[in-house]
Amino acid sequence: MSRFLTLAEAVESTVRDGDSVAMEGFTHLIPFAAGHEVIRQRRRRLTLIRMTPDLIYDQLIGMGCADKLVFSWVGNPGVGSLHRFRDAYENGWPVPITIEEHSHAAMANAYEAGAAGLPFAVFRGYLGVDLPKVNRNIRHVTCPFTGEQLAAVPAIRPDVTVIHALRADRAGNVLIEGIVGVQKEAVLAAKRSIVTVEEIVEDFGARSPNTVILPSWTVGAIACVPGGAHPSFAQGYYKRDNAYYKAWDAISRDRDSFLAWMKTNVLDKGPEAFAVHASRMGAGKFTQSAQNVDAAE
Amino acid sequence: MADASTEMMTIAAARALRNTDICFVGIGMPSAACNLARLTHAPDITLIYESGTIATKPDVLPLSIGDGELCDTALTTVPVVEMFRYWLQGGRFTVGFLGGAQIDRFANLNTTVVGPYAKPKTRLPGGGGAPEISSACGEIFIIMRQAPRSFVDKLDFVTSFGHGEGGDQRARMGIKTKGPTKLVTDLAIFEPDPMTKEMSVTSIHPGVTREQIEANTGWPVRYAANVAATPTPTDQELTVLRELHARTESRL
Numbered sequence: 001m002s003r004f005l006t007l008a009e010a011v012e013s014t015v016r017d018g019d020s021v022a023m024e025g026f027t028h029l030i031p032f033a034a035g036h037e038v039i040r041q042r043r044r045r046l047t048l049i050r051m052t053p054d055l056i057y058d059q060l061i062g063m064g065c066a067d068k069l070v071f072s073w074v075g076n077p078g079v080g081s082l083h084r085f086r087d088a089y090e091n092g093w094p095v096p097i098t099i100e101e102h103s104h105a106a107m108a109n110a111y112e113a114g115a116a117g118l119p120f121a122v123f124r125g126y127l128g129v130d131l132p133k134v135n136r137n138i139r140h141v142t143c144p145f146t147g148e149q150l151a152a153v154p155a156i157r158p159d160v161t162v163i164h165a166l167r168a169d170r171a172g173n174v175l176i177e178g179i180v181g182v183q184k185e186a187v188l189a190a191k192r193s194i195v196t197v198e199e200i201v202e203d204f205g206a207r208s209p210n211t212v213i214l215p216s217w218t219v220g221a222i223a224c225v226p227g228g229a230h231p232s233f234a235q236g237y238y239k240r241d242n243a244y245y246k247a248w249d250a251i252s253r254d255r256d257s258f259l260a261w262m263k264t265n266v267l268d269k270g271p272e273a274f275a276v277h278a279s280r281m282g283a284g285k286f287t288q289s290a291q292n293v294d295a296a297e
Numbered sequence: 298m299a300d301a302s303t304e305m306m307t308i309a310a311a312r313a314l315r316n317t318d319i320c321f322v323g324i325g326m327p328s329a330a331c332n333l334a335r336l337t338h339a340p341d342i343t344l345i346y347e348s349g350t351i352a353t354k355p356d357v358l359p360l361s362i363g364d365g366e367l368c369d370t371a372l373t374t375v376p377v378v379e380m381f382r383y384w385l386q387g388g389r390f391t392v393g394f395l396g397g398a399q400i401d402r403f404a405n406l407n408t409t410v411v412g413p414y415a416k417p418k419t420r421l422p423g424g425g426g427a428p429e430i431s432s433a434c435g436e437i438f439i440i441m442r443q444a445p446r447s448f449v450d451k452l453d454f455v456t457s458f459g460h461g462e463g464g465d466q467r468a469r470m471g472i473k474t475k476g477p478t479k480l481v482t483d484l485a486i487f488e489p490d491p492m493t494k495e496m497s498v499t500s501i502h503p504g505v506t507r508e509q510i511e512a513n514t515g516w517p518v519r520y521a522a523n524v525a526a527t528p529t530p531t532d533q534e535l536t537v538l539r540e541l542h543a544r545t546e547s548r549l
Contacts, residue, residue: 026348026377027363051377052425075422077361078324086420101409104347105381105429112378124386127432127472128405128458131424134414148471178368179348182377212376233365242360 002172002195002219007228007271010194010221011037019159020047022190023056024111025232026181027077027240031164032056033228033274034196036266038162039063049158051107051182055231055248058082059266062258064094070156072104079245083252093255101135106153111182113155114189125151161190164229165214166236168197169204172216178235180212193220196228198237225271227278238282302483303442304538305502307333308530310394310440310481318391319343321430324362326440327394329541330481332358336537345384347426349375357545381426385433393434395427395457397441399449402495402516404439404459404477404487406431407452414454424456431457436475443482443513450515460494484510486527490519500525 005013015021015038023031035056038046047068048057055076060066062084069085076082088097102110109121122141132138132151141152163183165174174195176183187193195214200222204211227234231241251261265273299307310330314320316339322331324346332355335342343352348363352372359367368374375384384390397406398421408427412418431437437459441447459477460467467476480487480496484505487496497519498510503526511518 027361028348028365028368071423073422073425074420077363079360081420081422089420090417101423103424103428104377104426105385108378108381112382123382123429124433125429127428128455128461128467128470129424129428130409130414130455131428178365179350179363179374180376181348181363184376185378235365235368239365240361242364245360 002168002174002216002222004172004200005221005223007033007037007196007223007225008041010034010223011041014192014194014221015041015043015160017043018045020049021160021162022049022156022158022186023162024050024181024183024186025163025229026051026179028179028181028233028235029164029176029183029229030054030056030232031162031196031228032230032232033225033271034162034164034194034223035060037271039065039262039266049156051104052077053082053085055082055245058084058248058252059262061085061088061097062094062252063262066097067095068098068100070100070102072102072107076245076248079249083249084258087255100137101131102138102153103131106138106151107156108182110153110156111185111189114157115185118155120152120154122150122152156186156189158186158190160192160194161186162194163187164196164234166198166234167204168195168200168222168224170200170202172219172222173204174214174219174222175204175207176212176214184212184214187214188218194223195219195221196223196225198226198228198234200224225274227274227276228271230274230277230281233281234278238278241277241281299542302502304535305527305530306440306442306481306483307538308534309486309502309527310438311337311534313438313479313481314339314342314392316341319389320345321385321390321393321426321434322346323393323395323427324359326396328358329538330440331394332541333534333538336541337534345390347377347380349377349380351375351384357548358541381429385426385429388433390434392436392438393430394438394440395430397439397456399447399452400439400441400480401449401452403461403463404437404480404489404496405452405455405461406439406457406459407454409454409456411453427457431459431476432472432474434474436478439477439480441480441482443484443510445513445515448514448516460489463494464492484513488521495519497521498524500527502527503529
C-alpha cells in the first residue's frame with residue numbers, strides 16, 4: 001500500500017547510497033523535485049537509469065551523486081550537450097562515471113520485461129550497428145520457431161523508481177495522462193518507488209476507463225509536490241519551460257556557475273519552490289481542482 | 298530567420314514526403330521538414346514522434362520530441378514501449394526521417410562519438426530511437442548540412458545502419474526495408490546508386506556548384522547519370538516555412 005509522506009521523508013526512507021535508481025518521464029512529468037531532494041540528501045554512488053538523462057541527471061551527476069549512467073539518448077533536447085555529464089565522463093569531475101548505453105527500443109523493452117518479471121527483453125534491433133561491440137549487455141537469441149536472430153538485453157529492475165504523476169486520490173492510487181512514457185513499466189519493475197504528484201484529490205471523478213492508473217498497492221511513497229516536474233511539464237497543469245532548457249546550456253558549461261546555481265536553486269531551497277515555477281508556466285490552469293486537499297497530514 | 302540554404306534544404310526535404318506517408322519524425326531539422334510538408338502539399342501525412350504521439354499536428358515546432366504541443370494535437374498518445382514494439386518494430390511506418398552528426402557514402406550515420414568510443418574527442422547524445430528506426434521504417438530520408446567533418450570517409454561509430462558497405466548488404470543481413478533512399482543537404486540531393494548503393498548526387502540546389510559539393514564531402518563525390526536542378530522554393534513554401542518558424546519563436 002502506498003504511504004503519503006513529505007518528499008524529504010520519501011527520499012530518506014526509499015533511496016540508499018549505491019542504489020540503482022530510475023527517474024522516468026519521457027520529456028513529460030520528469031521528477032525534478034524528487035531529484036533535487038536526492039541531491040540535498042547527498043546520496044552517493046547511485047546507478048542512474050533513464051532513457052533520456054535530461055537536465056535532472058545532469059544536475060545529479062554534477063553534484064556527485066552517481067558513479068554509473070544507463071541511458072539511450074544523453075543530450076539537452078533541441079539545445080545540445082549535457083555539460084555536467086560530459087565533464088564527469090570525460091574528466092572525472094566531480095567523480096568519475098561509467099556508462100551503459102542502449103537504444104530507446106532496448107530500454108523501453110527492458111523496462112517492460114522488468115515489469116513483466118522476465119529476466120530479459122527480446123526485440124528486433126541493433127541491426128548492423130556498433131553498440132553491441134561496446135556494451136556486453138547487448139546479446140542475441142535465436143527464435144526457437146523461425147530461427148531469426150533477435151536482440152536481447154537484461155530486464156531493468158531498479159532498486160528505486162521515481163516518477164511524477166498528475167494526481168493521487170485519498171486511497172493512494174496514482175493517475176497519469178498525456179505522454180505516459182515508460183513510467184508505469186518503471187514503477188512496476190522496481191523494488192521500491194516514490195511518486196510525486198501535482199495534487200491529491202478525494203476522488204479521481206469522471207475519467208476515461210483507459211486512463212493510466214497505478215493502484216495504491218503497486219506504489220511506495222507518495223509526496224504531493226505541486227510543480228514538481230518543472231522545467232518539464234504536467235499535462236493540463238503547466239507547459240514545458242523551454243527557456244529554462246535553453247538557459248541551462250550556459251549555466252552548466254562552467255563548474256563554478258553550475259555550483260552557484262545549484263546552491264541558490266536546489267541546496268538552499270525546498271520542494272515548495274516548484275509551485276512558483278509551475279504557476280509561472282501554468283497559463284491559469286494550475287491547481288484548479290476544487291477538491292485539492294493538503295497532502296501533508 | 299533561417300538562411301537561404303537552410304530554407305532550401307528544409308523545403309527540398311519536405312517535398313520528398315508524400316501525402317500518404319506514415320512518418321517517424323526525428324527532432325530538429327527533420328521535424329521542420331515534416332511539418333512543412335503537412336502544411337503544404339501533404340495535408341494528410343501522418344506524423345509520429347517517439348514520445349508516443351500519433352498523427353500529431355503541431356501548430357509550432359517542438360523543441361523536444363515530447364513537447365505538450367505534440368500530445369495536445371495528436372490523434373492518440375501511446376506508451377513509449379508500445380511505440381517501439383507495435384508501431385516501429387511492427388513495421389507500420391513508410392518512412393523515418395533522421396538527422397545525424399556524421400554520415401558516410403553509404404548513408405550509415407554516427408550520432409554517438411567523435412573519436413574512440415571509450416575515450417571520445419566529443420561525446421554526442423547517442424542513438425535514441427535511430428538504431429531501430431533505420432532498419433524498421435520502409436525507407437529512410439536524411440537531412441544534414443554538408444561539411445568535410447560531417448560527410449566523412451569513415452565513421453568513428455556506426456549508430457544507425459544505412460547501406461553498410463554497399464551493394465546488397467542490407468538484404469544479405471535479412472533486413473527487408475529499403476534503408477536510406479534520400480539524403481537532402483544544404484547543397485544537393487543524394488540518392489543511392491541502384492547497384493552499389495553509394496549515395497550519389499541526383500539534384501543540385503540553385504546557385505550551388507559541383508566544386509562546392511565536392512569541397513564539403515569527405516569522399517570522392519559521384520553523380521547520377523542525369524543530375525537535375527532542384528526547383529527554386531516557391532513563394533508558398535517560403536511563406537509557410539517562415540510563418541511556422543515565426544509562430545515557434547513567438548511561443549518561447
